[in-house]
Amino acid sequence: MQVFKAMLKVMKKRLPSAMIYVVVFIVVSVIVSSAATKDNSFEASRLRICIFDEDNTQESHALAEFIGKRNDIVEIENDRDAIIDALYYQWANYALIINKGYAEKIAAGDTSDLFGSYCLDERFSTVYMGQLLNEYVASVKAYTTMGRTVTEAVSCTEEVLAQNAEVSMLRADNGGDSHFSVDFAAYFQYMPYILISVIISVVSMVLVIMNRKDVRYRTNCSSMRNSSYTFQLFLGSFLFVFVIWLLLIIVGAVLNEEMYTGRAWLAVLNSFILSMVIAALAVLISSFEPKDNILSLITQVAGLGMSFFCGVFIPLEVLSGKVAAAARFLPVYWYIRANNMIAETEAYSFRGVMQCYMIQIAFAAALVLITLLVRRVRYSGAAISTTVRKSAVR
Template sequence: MQVFKAMFKVMRSRLPSALIGIVCFFAISAIIANASTKENKFEASRLNVCIFDEDDTAESHALADFIKKSNDIVEIENDRDIIIDSIYYKRIDYALIINKGYAEKIKAGDTADLFGSYHLSDSFSVVYMGQVLDEYVNSVKAYLSMGKTFDEAVASAEVALSQNAEVNMFRADNAGNSHFSVDFAGYFQYMPYILVSIIISVVSLVLVTMNKKDIRYRTNCSCMKESSYTFQLFLGSFLFVFVIWLMFMIGGMILNKEVYTGRAWYAVLNSFIFAVVVGTMAVLVASFEPKDNVLNLITQVLGLGMSFFCGIFIPVEVLSDKVLSVARFLPAYWYVRANNMIADITQFSLNEVMQCYLIQLGFAAAMVIITLLVRKVKYSGAAIGTAVKKAAAAEH
């Protein structure tokens, strides 16, 4: 197994860059997982509001006090230019003007022209403050119509509007599959890009080094068969791919302890198959012996190309039919399609998932066959040339 051992000696120089990529991927995944696993509760937003009370009555003061309870009050000068600048630079979200005559109108049941405002058009603050003011005015008006005094109406309105229901944001998977949530499916969704980047950059570079002319001719002069040499290259590449994939699976188990339960097993198998596909892709790329800068370019083109065309970085739903028709000729498309079904992003079908597996394995088999043909054509000349040189040397 001399070739096998030599491969891993060469790999040592590339491991630091591969580990950096893996650590970065784990760090980003941990941040996303931590954000998605927090308890999802709805909380009302607090706005930065300034209030200009032109009515200056007990009634307008009561409204201002009510607004202060759920928002942060900012004091600025009552100047149009200053107010507009404050909104533009987001020092305030909303400037409320309580018009003169507010108290008289609300007691009379007239709700027209009670307020003025400065705000950004069609912003969240407009809708939010409009809802708050409408609820307050309508509640006070309703209690006044019941015969209560204004103070009693204001107190009752504040009590009614201060009642908050606890709202928890909950999302259930379509098939009740709690062990493979849509949130954690993102871990497997983005894995192909980092697999392509690491495996091709490391495996292809090692194989290119092993296939250099001097090493290749020396191997052909030895008693080692071509089949044995190729087998050891594939074995070493597969072992490296398996170790990298296993590291991702261990990282996934740390981020989600239930990753190895339920339907998540399908995602694990899907990722393993794709890792094998990328391994065969790396061996095929190395067969053409690209230079280091060309190899880096190929790695980026394959990684980013499949990520954007196949739905890794961009959801499949927003990709055009022409793009998807091209993506079907790439293995990452079938990986993403299976992953979306497993996560219930699209309708789950076990038969279609298995079909995606088989298509990916078909890509792997095709690349192995092409690699063997390329190596046979490319390196048979080296063996022939070596034999001719030996015969010429014997004659002399």
């Protein structure tokens, strides 16, 4: 098993750089998983509001007090430059000016030119405060129209607008299997990018090194049979791919807080099949013996390209028809289709999942056949290109 041991030594040197992808993926998955388990209750945001009361009446004080219950009031010097600086550096989100004559206009039912403001356009705080002030003024005007005094109208308005409904953020989860929710399906959805990046960057590079001319010629001249050499190469590659896949599956079980059961096993099998497809792709790439920089480029193009075009980073339903049609010629597309059906983000069909499996296996078989053809042409003999010189015997 000399070839197998040599492969492990080369993989050991290449592994640290590739494991960066795995570590980052695990860290992000842990963060997303912890965020998903938190309480999804809704809580209104509090803004930092600066109020300049130029009217200085009981009604204007009531408005300022009402705004202060929902937001944080900050003190800023009543100077235009100081206010602009506070808005720019986010010390304050909104500066409200209650114009002089506010109380008189409210009593008369006039709602024009009640306020002035300093704010940044196209900000949430601007829209929020505009809506809040409109609701407040409209409510006070409605009560005064019904015959209430301004003081009574302000009191009733504060009572009505202070009422809050209990809101919970819910997301439809059509997954019929409680052990494979949409949140857990997302873990498997992003797995292809990590598998592509790690497997191609390690397996392809190791095989390129093992298939260098000097190593290959020396092996051909030894007593080792070619079948044994090829078997050890495939054994080492399969072992590495299996370990990486198994590591991701174990992490997934930990994040799910229970072992895989029910439909989740279909997702596990789906990821294993894709791992074998990517391994076949890595062997094919290594047959062309690309250099390190070219291999890195191929890894990024394959990982990012299939991730964007096949629904890993962008949902399939968002992709255009032409892009989705082109993605059908890539194995990751069928992996994502199966994953979506398993999680029931699209209609679940066991037959449909099996069809996606078979298509991925067909991709793997095609890649293996192409690899055998390429290797037969490139490595058909150790001395094909060797020039033989005849020397005259004296």
